[in-house]
Amino acid sequence: MHKWSELFIPTLREAPADAEVASHKFLVRAGYIRQLMAGVYSFLFLGNRSFNKIMGIVREEMDKIGQEFFLPALHPRELWEASGRFALMGENLFKLKDRKGAELVLGMTEEEVMTSIALKELRSYKQLPQIWYQIALKFRDEPRPKSGLLRVRQFMMKDAYSFDIDAAGLDVSYKKHYDTYCRIFDRCGLKYMVVEADSGAMGGKESHEFMVRTPAGEDHIVSCDGCNYAANLERATSKLETWGDLAPEGDGKPLEVHTPGQKTIEEVARFLGVSPKNKIKTLALMAEAPPDKKSDKKADNAGKPRSRAIVVLMRGDHQLNEAKLNAVIGGAARPMDEAEIKALFKSPAGYLGPFGIEWAKDAKKDAALPVLLVDKALEGRSNLIAGANKEDYHLKNLTPGKDFHPTAYADLRAVTAGEGCPNCGNSLRIDTAVEIGHIFKLGYRYTKMMGARVLDKNGKEVTPIMGCYGIGIERILTAAIEQSNDENGFWLPPSIAPFQIVVTPVNVKDESLLKAATDIATRLEAAGFDVLLDDRNERPGVKFKDADLVGIPFRITVGNKVTEGTVEVVLRSTREVRDVMIATLVEYFQGVLPAKA
RNA sequence: CGGGGAGUGGCUCAGCCUGGUAGAGCACCUGGUUCGGGACCAGGGGGUCGGAGGUUCAAAUCCUCUCUCCCCGACCA
Numbered sequence: 001m002h003k004w005s006e007l008f009i010p011t012l013r014e015a016p017a018d019a020e021v022a023s024h025k026f027l028v029r030a031g032y033i034r035q036l037m038a039g040v041y042s043f044l045f046l047g048n049r050s051f052n053k054i055m056g057i058v059r060e061e062m063d064k065i066g067q068e069f070f071l072p073a074l075h076p077r078e079l080w081e082a083s084g085r086f087a088l089m090g091e092n093l094f095k096l097k098d099r100k101g102a103e104l105v106l107g108m109t110e111e112e113v114m115t116s117i118a119l120k121e122l123r124s125y126k127q128l129p130q131i132w133y134q135i136a137l138k139f140r141d142e143p144r145p146k147s148g149l150l151r152v153r154q155f156m157m158k159d160a161y162s163f164d165i166d167a168a169g170l171d172v173s174y175k176k177h178y179d180t181y182c183r184i185f186d187r188c189g190l191k192y193m194v195v196e197a198d199s200g201a202m203g204g205k206e207s208h209e210f211m212v213r214t215p216a217g218e219d220h221i222v223s224c225d226g227c228n229y230a231a232n233l234e235r236a237t238s239k240l241e242t243w244g245d246l247a248p249e250g251d252g253k254p255l256e257v258h259t260p261g262q263k264t265i266e267e268v269a270r271f272l273g274v275s276p277k278n279k280i281k282t283l284a285l286m287a288e289a290p291p292d293k294k295s296d297k298k299a300d301n302a303g304k305p306r307s308r309a310i311v312v313l314m315r316g317d318h319q320l321n322e323a324k325l326n327a328v329i330g331g332a333a334r335p336m337d338e339a340e341i342k343a344l345f346k347s348p349a350g351y352l353g354p355f356g357i358e359w360a361k362d363a364k365k366d367a368a369l370p371v372l373l374v375d376k377a378l379e380g381r382s383n384l385i386a387g388a389n390k391e392d393y394h395l396k397n398l399t400p401g402k403d404f405h406p407t408a409y410a411d412l413r414a415v416t417a418g419e420g421c422p423n424c425g426n427s428l429r430i431d432t433a434v435e436i437g438h439i440f441k442l443g444y445r446y447t448k449m450m451g452a453r454v455l456d457k458n459g460k461e462v463t464p465i466m467g468c469y470g471i472g473i474e475r476i477l478t479a480a481i482e483q484s485n486d487e488n489g490f491w492l493p494p495s496i497a498p499f500q501i502v503v504t505p506v507n508v509k510d511e512s513l514l515k516a517a518t519d520i521a522t523r524l525e526a527a528g529f530d531v532l533l534d535d536r537n538e539r540p541g542v543k544f545k546d547a548d549l550v551g552i553p554f555r556i557t558v559g560n561k562v563t564e565g566t567v568e569v570v571l572r573s574t575r576e577v578r579d580v581m582i583a584t585l586v587e588y589f590q591g592v593l594p595a596k597a
Numbered sequence: 598c599g600g601g602g603a604g605u606g607g608c609u610c611a612g613c614c615u616g617g618u619a620g621a622g623c624a625c626c627u628g629g630u631u632c633g634g635g636a637c638c639a640g641g642g643g644g645u646c647g648g649a650g651g652u653u654c655a656a657a658u659c660c661u662c663u664c665u666c667c668c669c670g671a672c673c674a
Contacts, residue, residue, distance in 0.1 A: 012608060013635065016608075016609085017608090018668090019667090020667080038665080092672085109674075140673080144671090146667080146668080506632075506633050510632095540632065541634040542635050543635095557633075
């Protein structure tokens with residue numbers, strides 16, 4: 001029997017001053033967590049209880065499709081160099097040295113460790129498929145931890161990895177995870193949505209994120225209320241309204257117009273009396289290839305990435321989506337500095353355009369030439385206006401493919417709210433959301449790089465194909481709180497609440513009340529419910545406030561109606577109160593709560 | 598890493614500008630009265646004022662350096 005009077009549940013009347021989001025404030029106020037340092041939290045009794053329940057659900061469901069491992073958090077640096085992620089993850093990796101000076105890292109995820117096991121042990125197609133998972137701490141040296149448990153440097157993650165003989169097998173493993181994730185989040189009582197996700201610089205064809213809408217979230221998701229389209233803003237597309245091209249002027253060749261002092265898209269469009277939609281926005285960027293590990297070791301080359309000029313053209317009123325660009329160029333890009341702009345365009349910023357520059361026809365073959373990426377919204381357009389690469393001048397009559405030759409067309413545009421759904425044309429909405437899970441068709445990257453091989457049916461060596469699948473345990477808790485809170489506290493779904501029911505005798509000095517409450521708690525516990533007895537010698541108001549705060553979905557108030565054989569059952573979420581006969585309490589809760597397994 | 602803000606008892610904060618005995622509310626301990634929505638009375642404990650250096654007869658307060666935390670941005674399979 002859990003008695004509040006004997007437990008450490010340090011509730012606070014006020015939230016710490018540095019908490020901003022609801023889940024952070026309430027987790028601290030409810031005595032779930034305490035901060036140790038930026039992005040690192042201790043879980044106290046209630047927090048740990050809830051945490052364990054979440055992990056229990058995750059484990060139960062994962063065990064249906066995979067096998068649980070427990071892997072080290074401490075990895076040798078070499079392992080991460082073998083996969084190429086040591087350089088790729090850069091500062092986000094926690095690094096340390098042991099007493100012998102050997103370099104170690106703290107694991108962010110376990111692709112390398114899992115793959116190293118796979119490559120040593122898996123020999124035959126007969127051993128595939130495999131799904132291996134673990135629930136363990138992960139470490140990321142976040143540049144900016146924030147929002148309590150939402151963005152931390154040490155966190156609990158369920159990460160799973162699948163190994164299949166071929167892509168069709170991966171499809172099956174992927175689908176299993178998709179369905180399992182839905183079951184897990186359903187059981188955790190979350191209102192979530194599944195969105196198409198950016199697979200990022202790691203490659204991979206297909207990826208879905210499991211998202212919970214909340215203003216506290218850092219991700220932006222685009223979705224359609226008219227159909228089931230939903231995607232991360234990083235990869236969302238939309239249907240565009242068609243926009244009329246301008247008629248050619250003069251002989252139809254690029255025509256210089258004087259635009260003194262007009263630099264921005266808006267200024268030029270207004271000055272020339274056209275819409276920004278007939279303008280080209282020219283973005284001058286430099287792609288920084290990640291420093292490769294060989295040249296990195298030579299002192300004189302250390303930290304000097306090779307740069308490549310990337311010029312991006314967008315429709316005048318559109319914004320570049322950096323995640324899409326990164327996916328296209330396979331890395332990150334930064335804006336050019338003034339000298340770099342001068343060197344390429346021979347013109348000051350504000351008058352840049354694609355005309356008169358030799359662009360790479362093939363990004364790889366023409367490595368010496370700058371790359372011109374043109375957003376698909378400009379494909380097929382004609383007589384557009386761009387800078388003339390000459391101070392105070394712009395060019396009219398520019399038609400892509402005729403007056404300049406893009407290296408490639410690509411979808412690079414950031415979707416904005418209200419644009420048309422690519423499936424059904426309805427108006428799209430954009431919401432912020434928290435990512436609670438991510439599934440990912442990894443492909444061959446790790447198995448290939450690290451040299452995993454198995455024999456197929458024909459005795460031929462093939463590289464197994466991988467998928468990886470993550471769930472943020474803390475984020476399930478925070479998302480649940482963000483979803484269900486009011487000014488007094490929060491309520492968790494019974495499946496993940498630290499207790500399902502709190503029994504509150506209004507006055508413990510009245511021995512008959514305390515006894516009645518204790519009996520009720522005992523009986524409910526015997527029936528398999530998770531019960532907390534608030535036997536503290538506090539005034540009822542204090543106990544009610546605490547009960548409202550700490551996330552327990554049901555409260556039983558044991559008061560003077562006990563003499564009539566009745567207590568009050570309060571549903572925290574709605575504040576709905578109903579009188580229930582003590583004799584029928586167990587049946588009542590069996591009707592509204594699943595009993596503990 | 599760029600920009601902004603904050604470090605004073607367990608929590609929330611005042612005091613700093615204009616240097617001179619460290620404060621309030623909540624929490625905590627003791628006694629008493631209370632007891633269906635964060636009670637009241639009386640008494641009490643608890644603070645290196647983030648740290649170091651400096652100016653001064655005297656520093657929470659002024660100056661320099663530094664550490665930490667929060668927010669915005671950058672970053673974020």
